[in-house]
Every structure is written in C-alpha cells, then in structure tokens.
Amino acid sequence: MGTMLDATVDVPVPVETSKLQDADESFPGDKKITVVFVLGGPGSGKGTQCANIVQHFGFTHLSAGDLLRAEIKSGSENGTMIQNMIKEGKIVPSEVTIKLLQRAMRESGNDKFLIDGFPRNEENRAAFEEVIQTSPVPQTKIEPEFVLFFDCSEEEMQQRILGRNQGREDDNIETIRKRFKVFMESSLPVIEYYNSKGKVRKIDAGKPIEEVFEDVKEIFSPYSAQVA
Numbered sequence: 001m002g003t004m005l006d007a008t009v010d011v012p013v014p015v016e017t018s019k020l021q022d023a024d025e026s027f028p029g030d031k032k033i034t035v036v037f038v039l040g041g042p043g044s045g046k047g048t049q050c051a052n053i054v055q056h057f058g059f060t061h062l063s064a065g066d067l068l069r070a071e072i073k074s075g076s077e078n079g080t081m082i083q084n085m086i087k088e089g090k091i092v093p094s095e096v097t098i099k100l101l102q103r104a105m106r107e108s109g110n111d112k113f114l115i116d117g118f119p120r121n122e123e124n125r126a127a128f129e130e131v132i133q134t135s136p137v138p139q140t141k142i143e144p145e146f147v148l149f150f151d152c153s154e155e156e157m158q159q160r161i162l163g164r165n166q167g168r169e170d171d172n173i174e175t176i177r178k179r180f181k182v183f184m185e186s187s188l189p190v191i192e193y194y195n196s197k198g199k200v201r202k203i204d205a206g207k208p209i210e211e212v213f214e215d216v217k218e219i220f221s222p223y224s225a226q227v228a
C-alpha cells in the first residue's frame with residue numbers, strides 16, 4: 001500500500017476503565033508478559049505469519065477477530081451486536097474485545113503473546129494502555145515490545161481475501177471495501193502513533209509467504225526459541 005508513517009497522531013481518548021478492570025479479569029499471573037501487536041490491512045497475511053511465529057518462537061497467537069467470531073458462535077449476549085459490526089466492517093467496542101483478550105491470555109498459561117488485529121483504532125489503543133497501566137499486579141504493567149506491521153497493497157489484499165474461501169461473512173467485496181476504509185482511517189493512525197515511538201517493525205507483506213517469513217524471522221531472532 002506504500003503507507004507513509006511519518007505523522008504523529010496522539011489523541012487522548014477517554015476510557016471507562018471501570019468496565020474493564022475487574023479484579024477477576026485482569027491480566028494473567030505474576031510474571032513479565034511480552035506482547036507484540038500484529039497489525040496490517042485485511043488480508044495482508046497477519047494470521048498466516050502468526051502461525052509461523054508460534055511454531056518457531058513459542059508465542060501464543062491471539063487473533064482479536066477469531067476471538068470475536070468465537071464469541072458469536074458461543075451464543076453470548078454480545079453475539080448479535082458483534083456479528084452486525086463485523087458484517088459492516090466496524091470496530092467492536094474496546095471493552096468487549098479487551099475482555100476476550102484478557103481471558104485468552106489468562107487461559108493460555110503462556111507469557112508471550114502475538115495480539116493480531118488489535119488495537120484497531122485510537123480508542124482500542126487507549127483502552128488497552130489504560131488497563132495495562134492500572135493493573136493491580138505490578139508485573140503485568142505491559143508495554144508492547146513492538147508492532148509488527150504488514151504493509152501490502154489493497155489490490156493484493158483484495159485478491160487474497162477473495163481467494164481465501166473460509167466462508168467468512170465479511171469476505172465479500174462490499175464489506176472488504178468498508179474494511180479497507182476503516183483500516184486507512186482508524187487503524188493506520190495507531191500504527192503511526194507507535195511509529196512515532198520507534199516501535200514499528202515494518203514488513204513488505206506483498207512478497208511470497210516464505211520470503212515474508214524470512215523477514216519476520218529476523219525481527220523475532222532476539223526472542224529465539226525455546227521451541228524447535
């Protein structure tokens with residue numbers, strides 16, 4: 001997509017942490033937690049590369065989109081709202097997504113996480129940071145290590161999504177266009193924010209899968225694997 005990452009966007013967003021900071025629902029355990037945000041447009045290959053990173057570097061992959069889709073399937077009270085948002089390519093309220101992420105982190109038992117497809121807008125980012133900074137457990141005051149950004153043209157991403165064939169309700173041309181718009185307007189500013197803090201590791205995601213993973217591996221080499 002040839003995205004420019006030179007603008008600093010740092011908009012304070014009010015967050016209702018009381019809805020998020022349940023004693024029972026805080027971040028897991030009492031150990032140092034490593035978090036990498038994996039961001040990029042729809043179809044840029046985030047999920048594909050996260051699967052590779054899990055195998056080589058022992059991270060747990062948490063796809064916010066997958067967690068939301070599982071929530072719909074579970075018949076939860078938020079299911080219909082989430083389904084409608086996803087059909088329209090809109091961003092689900094932070095409190096819902098963050099609670100799902102917190103639960104998945106706790107249940108994983110791991111201390112290294114790839115958070116894929118989140119934070120998707122400034123409100124997500126501010127809400128996540130708020131939860132982290134106000135965590136009652138000192139060791140769980142997590143700062144994301146870095147943001148892995150998959151940079152890919154819309155043309156390529158559209159082709160990949162239309163060829164994906166996973167039966168997703170949002171993989172149709174109308175919703176894809178909405179998702180691209182939301183990515184440009186709401187998600188890129190988050191990447192720009194982290195870029196201004198020197199935290200973005202940008203990958204040319206337009207290359208073949210194996211070549212993309214070669215670049216990914218270089219970035220993850222400091223986290224070298226406890227896993228073969």
Ligand SMILES: Nc1ncnc2c1ncn2[C@@H]1O[C@H](COP(=O)(O)OP(=O)(O)OP(=O)(O)O)[C@@H](O)[C@H]1O
Pocket residue numbers: 040041042043044045046047048049065117160161163164205206207208209210212
């Ligand atoms: N580098 C690549 N070259 C060609 N095809 C790829 C590449 N990476 C992934 N794909 C394919 O493109 C499709 C989308 O990939 P993937 O699901 O990993 O993207 P994503 O960024 O996680 O998408 P979304 O955000 O919509 O969930 C899949 O069918 C995948 O096999």
Ligand SMILES: O=c1ccn([C@@H]2O[C@H](COP(=O)(O)O)[C@@H](O)[C@H]2O)c(=O)[nH]1
Pocket residue numbers: 042063064065066068085086087088089090091092093097116117118119120170179
């Ligand atoms: O943090 C998130 C992540 C996802 N969504 C919604 O889900 C769809 C699909 O997300 P993928 O990352 O492509 O699986 C996305 O378009 C949003 O509607 C969300 O709201 N918040």
